[in-house]
Every structure is written in structure tokens, then in C-alpha cells.
Amino acid sequence: MASLCGLGQTAPNPILSTLKYFREEYEAHIKEKKCPAKVCKDLLTYGIIEEFCKGCGVCLRACPAGAITGQKKKPHKLNSDICIRCGACFDVCKFNAVRKE
Numbered sequence: 001m002a003s004l005c006g007l008g009q010t011a012p013n014p015i016l017s018t019l020k021y022f023r024e025e026y027e028a029h030i031k032e033k034k035c036p037a038k039v040c041k042d043l044l045t046y047g048i049i050e051e052f053c054k055g056c057g058v059c060l061r062a063c064p065a066g067a068i069t070g071q072k073k074k075p076h077k078l079n080s081d082i083c084i085r086c087g088a089c090f091d092v093c094k095f096n097a098v099r100k101e
């Protein structure tokens with residue numbers, strides 16, 4: 001059934017346009033549960049790249065969930081089961097040792 005107002009027929013246009021130009025984005029979200037633009041918090045995962053980690057402990061202190069463990073000057077570890085995906089570790093690491101994907 002169509003809308004009583006003529007303009008109602010244009011209601012799906014924004015969706016159709018984004019589907020046309022950003023189909024890969026939609027598919028990544030739906031099929032792979034990934035956000036290529038790294039915007040959708042619930043679809044992000046964080047991890048520590050051991051070879052880049054200097055063991056400075058800055059991320060460990062910044063993590064509000066206690067998801068990061070490690071000893072000084074040793075590669076730290078991130079427990080993704082506890083991580084609440086706040087992004088604080090990614091923001092504070094100066095060595096690009098936190099990956100966000």
C-alpha cells in the first residue's frame with residue numbers, strides 16, 4: 001500500500017542510495033559482522049600486537065574493565081572476553097601496538 005502523501009514514496013530513497021553506493025559496507029556488517037569503517041562499537045575487536053608492545057603499561061592503567069594484563073617491559077595481553085570495547089587502550093598506546101578491527 002502506498003503512502004497517502006506523495007512524498008511518502010520517496011521515503012526509501014536514502015536507503016536505496018546508500019545500498020547502491022555502499023553495498024560492500026552493508027554486506028560486511030551483515031555477513032562478516034565487521035565494520036570496515038571501524039565505527040560500529042559492537043562490531044569492533046581489540047588486540048595487542050606483541051611485537052610492537054613495549055610493555056609500558058599505559059593501556060593496562062587506562063582500561064576500565066581490567067581486560068589488559070602484563071608485566072613491565074614485557075608484551076601485554078588483552079582478554080577480549082572481558083573487553084567492553086571502549087577504545088581507551090587504542091587511544092593511549094603510543095607504539096601502535098593495539099589493533100582495532
Ligand code: SF4
Nearest residue numbers: 053054056057059093
Ligand atoms: S600502551 Fe601499547 S606499548 Fe604500552 S603496554 Fe599497552 S600495548 Fe604495549
Ligand code: SF4
Nearest residue numbers: 063083084086087089
Ligand atoms: S577497548 Fe577498553 S575495555 Fe577493551 S581492552 Fe581496551 S581499554 Fe580495555
